[in-house]
Amino acid sequence: MNSANDRFGNQEIGYLLQRIEDFPGVVILASNLKDNIDDAFTRRFQSIVEFRMPGAEERYKLWKQSFSEKLPLDSDMDLWTIAEKYELSGGVMMNVVRKATLRAVTGQQTTITKRELEEAIRQELQKEGIILN
Structure with a gap:
């Protein structure tokens, strides 16, 4: 010690x-x-279950299910492009959704914009030590 x-x-x-x-x-x-x-x-575990990172198709489905109807996505939002571009876990994606939603609500907006979503993604990746240009 x-x-x-x-x-x-x-x-x-x-x-x-x-x-x-x-x-x-x-x-x-x-x-x-x-x-x-x-x-x-x-040594004491009877089972270990590993969850792989979701692929683009799975991320797309997760993104589609993650947003509230009360605060919809802006019309310029392309979730498929977001899903392909950013390799995120489901937990990180939920943090992104919460962050983007909070930002939209505090800005008194009626939709979540691509800019807000990508800024929330950037912040979450930064927490993991990944810096985006």
């Missing part, structure tokens, strides 16, 4: 492992950082 942070981290892992082992039901854990999961956890 190199530091107090390491000791604290190991205590947290130990506590969580004990809680999981003592829990009488089914425990479901989710992470998008598989490489950061401690080996002590993976």
